[in-house]
Amino acid sequence: MVTMQDVAERAGVTKQTVSNVVTGRVRVRPVTAARVRAAIEELGYTPNLVARSLATGTTMTVGLFVPTVASSFYSEIVEEVEDVLERHGYHLLLCTTRLDGERARRHLAGLSSRSVDALLIAGDRDLIDHLPLLADARFPVVLCAWENEAPELFPVVTIDYEGAGHLAGRYLRGLGHERVAVVASPAHTVRVAGFRRAFAADGLAVPDTAVFLAPEPTPEGGFAAATAALTADPRVTGVFATHDVLALGALEAARALGRSVPDDLSVVGHDDNAEVRLCRPALTTVAIPKRQMARQAVELLLRAIPRTGPQTATLHLLRPDLIVRHSTGPARRRSGN
Amino acid sequence: MVTMQDVAERAGVTKQTVSNVVTGRVRVRPVTAARVRAAIEELGYTPNLVARSLATGTTMTVGLFVPTVASSFYSEIVEEVEDVLERHGYHLLLCTTRLDGERARRHLAGLSSRSVDALLIAGDRDLIDHLPLLADARFPVVLCAWENEAPELFPVVTIDYEGAGHLAGRYLRGLGHERVAVVASPAHTVRVAGFRRAFAADGLAVPDTAVFLAPEPTPEGGFAAATAALTADPRVTGVFATHDVLALGALEAARALGRSVPDDLSVVGHDDNAEVRLCRPALTTVAIPKRQMARQAVELLLRAIPRTGPQTATLHLLRPDLIVRHSTGPARRRSGN
DNA sequence: CTGAAAGCGCTTACAG
DNA sequence: CTGAAAGCGCTTACAG
Secondary structure (H helix, E strand, C coil), X not given: CCCHHHHHHHHCCCHHHHHHHHHCCCCCCHHHHHHHHHHHHHHCCCCCHHHHHHHHCCCCEEEEEECCCCXXXXXXXXXXXXXXXXXXXXXXXXXXXXXXXXXXXXXXXXXXXXXXXXXEEECCHHHHHHHHHHCCCCCCEEEECCCCCCCCCCCEEEECHHHHHHHHHHHHHHCCCCCEEEEECCCCHHHHHHHHHHHHCCCCCCCHHHEEECCCCCHHHHHHHHHHHHHHCCCCCEEEECCHHHHHHHHHHHHHCCCCCCCCCEEEEEECCHHHCCCCCCCEEEECCXXXXXXXXXXXXXXXXXXXXXXXCCEEEECCEEECCCCCCCCCCCCCC | CCCHHHHHHHHCCCHHHHHHHHHCCCCCCHHHHHHHHHHHHHHCCCCCHHHHHHHHCCCCEEXXXXXXXXXXXXXXXXXXXXXXXXXXXXXXXXXXXXXXXXHHHHHHHHHCCXXXXXXXXXXXXXXXXXXXXXXXXXXXXXXXXXCCCCCCCCCEEEECHHHHHHHHHHHHHHCCCCCEEEEECCCCHHXXXXXXXXXXXXXXXXXXXXXXXXXXXXXXXXXXXXXXXXXXXXXCCEEEXXXXXXXXXXXXXXXXXXXXXXXXXEEEEEXXXXXXXXXXXXXXXXXXXXXXXXXXXXXXXHHHCCCCCCCCCXXXXXXXXXXXXXXXXXXCCCCCC
């Protein structure tokens, strides 16, 4: 391996001078710099980043925890984060936790051993119990895409999920829907609460019996839950699925039960998930600005790197947005099947 | 930051002894070891991995290049790779190249500066021109998911894509299809060649005029190409889409043209892509063992880490597998519309 | 603007 | 089984 010392000898200077031209922090006489650069070129020298890290105490690497990468929600976050990092010269260390808290903890323990300049944790419920481990980490931590109880240890950049549910509810209300059902993932209580608030504003209740849980965030789960919902109360004219993938299953269920969407039944999704864009009828859904959220989160994180001392646990909420497509329409009263 | 020296003083030993109990390489007297461990606990000592890396010349980090993470094909590869790495105590440094060769080159240049113990490059055509940069890297490199001209510099673990196309073709032939069309991504020439071979075996040609390119691997692209194909020759009874996502568009196109699948038209996809599993009719497709490929590739890579000297550019080909679902059936002769 | 010294925190032979 | 020394390759004040 060719070292700075080798370059120095070749160029007839000391290694400090080489360091100066490589880092560019100190001005070096142009002639000398040129000679050094030539030597670097000839020897094919490339600085040892590990040695630099040890000397500077900085790794130019940011860790990112996500539950998975096999969903467009998180994969878009990963790509957005990587874009910002690369623009700032940082590398990305990726950990997916996969519903495995123990694995998450191990990874966390590994990271805290000083191999990362900062850590971004995206929606990682697998990690929630282990977050206190980071309380006195020597690097900044930012949380994003956090729907529920984010511990007030670190800054959080997330979506106004309650507002998102409310948006869906208000829209359905505006179309005249009164009897509705919710197809939800167990973790989406906040979205459901927002949805309910929209109905409550008009004196209408969305009872617990109108909320059907899908244990898995899959079309199959949505299908089962929606089938249960539409069977339990055939007079339902609107369904809010707290996740587009569940909505996909709801559309299937409607088809299977002979309910035509949107004439007979309106379906609203949540996320504006890329892989669902192709379903028919095109899904009306609540879009959440995930890329913007990711960008804002890393930028906040990067700004915190030089800073020392504890971070303030600020909360940044981004606004969701309703995208009306073809799965929703005015309510039509239905007879009891 | 608490250092090994601090622990040593606390435990009344030298830091070498601390190092010995931490790494476990050298046996330490149990009493001493216990005292050291207690000191570590009390002080909350955690070893500085950067310092260790500088001393050992090893980072316990593996780099992974993928074109994108926003496709189930690559996201599954990423997760599989990460699983193997984590099992071996390695971290994952992720780079997505996003069709940007210049960005890929920058990342590569960054990595080669000694921050990674090994490098896995998955299907990264963005990188192909820059691969020679790695020719004399000080760490092993393995290529995987490489369909076309993989440079013979490194071991390659990939799929028998030609065999995959052949599988699709032979299956369609077995169902009696004679007039077929191919909806292909421009990069999928190998799959198309395999498909053709199956027809050629029966003395049947699949002319260039029966191959319709979709510039983008999207359902829209597949829709356009399939529409063109079915319009150009209405007597076509079978379509091979070189990518499931294109097949999705082909199904739409068939619907739009009043062709019922599979009675009127058979459609075969490629990849067994997760996000396509929900389409109707369920897609017959050529499944490729991507997780197995990814696993084999990292394991090969990991085994190469201790080794010095150039690697041999071996080629490992995995076999694809046909999955018959409901989008294919026996050929029925069609009149000229 | 350039050179000599110390140090980042660890590991690895090498003596005792 | 434990201790003293050297070194991994860089950067950072600090003199000249």
